[in-house]
Amino acid sequence: MKIMNELGKRVSPSEHRYDDHELFLEDVVRPAGLTYRQFVEKGCLKGPERFRLFEKKGFRTPSGKVELKLITSEKFKLKPLSAFEGFPEEDPDSPLLLRSAKNRYYLLSSYRWEVCNVPWIKEESCTGCGVCIEECPAGAIAMEDEKTRIDMAECIRCGTCHDACPEGAVRHDSETIPLAEASNVAYARFCMEALQKVE
Numbered sequence: 701m702k703i704m705n706e707l708g709k710r711v712s713p714s715e716h717r718y719d720d721h722e723l724f725l726e727d728v729v730r731p732a733g734l735t736y737r738q739f740v741e742k743g744c745l746k747g748p749e750r751f752r753l754f755e756k757k758g759f760r761t762p763s764g765k766v767e768l769k770l771i772t773s774e775k776f777k778l779k780p781l782s783a784f785e786g787f788p789e790e791d792p793d794s795p796l797l798l799r800s801a802k803n804r805y806y807l808l809s810s811y812r813w814e815v816c817n818v819p820w821i822k823e824e825s826c827t828g829c830g831v832c833i834e835e836c837p838a839g840a841i842a843m844e845d846e847k848t849r850i851d852m853a854e855c856i857r858c859g860t861c862h863d864a865c866p867e868g869a870v871r872h873d874s875e876t877i878p879l880a881e882a883s884n885v886a887y888a889r890f891c892m893e894a895l896q897k898v899e
Contacts, residue, residue: 701724704721705718705721706721710895711890711891711895722736731838731853731854731855731856732745732838732856745856745858746858747838747856747859747860748837760866768781818852819850819857819859819861819862819871819872820850820871820872821847821849821850821869821870822869822870822871823847825867825868826847826869827867827869828843828846828847828848829866829867830843830848831866832860832870834864835860835861835864836860836861837856838856838858840854840855840856841861848869848870859872
């Protein structure tokens with residue numbers, strides 16, 4: 701963080717940077733209600749562990765109950781019940797039936813906080829139901845123009861909103877990683893060029 705702060709001083713106006721990088725660290729963790737020392741002792745930030753929520757609120761289905769038959773299947777153009785339709789045609793180059801693959805931008809969960817755990821709202825999917833507002837432990841989500849908005853200064857990256865949204869409108873996954881990578885590369889080039897000018 702000290703290196704980033706010092707680089708920032710060289711390539712951007714001084715009013716946007718900190719004289720002491722430790723103040724920078726304090727500001728980063730302040731929305732969680734912690735000092736940086738408390739954060740180091742704690743080791744991580746996460747929302748409250750909540751289990752068996754269905755006992756209080758039911759399931760997030762139109763009926764509020766467990767569905768063995770998908771009620772919303774017509775909306776998504778799916779079959780209401782899964783059915784075995786036989787094995788796929790055998791591929792001599794790949795005879796295995798059970799296969800899996802990871803997206804090339806896949807990150808292990810221990811690194812989610814870097815990019816994947818930054819939430820954002822997919823506006824075309826948001827119905828303005830307000831479930832995420834009710835569930836957010838940090839009070840970081842509000843309604844604007846019938847759509848939810850996340851205040852990133854207040855957000856603690858716990859993932860509660862992502863899990864709570866019945867429409868899947870709250871995202872924090874690999875959809876943004878290619879954009880983040882391009883942005884990081886562009887910023888790194890900008891920093892290198894700026895440092896060359898200083899020298």
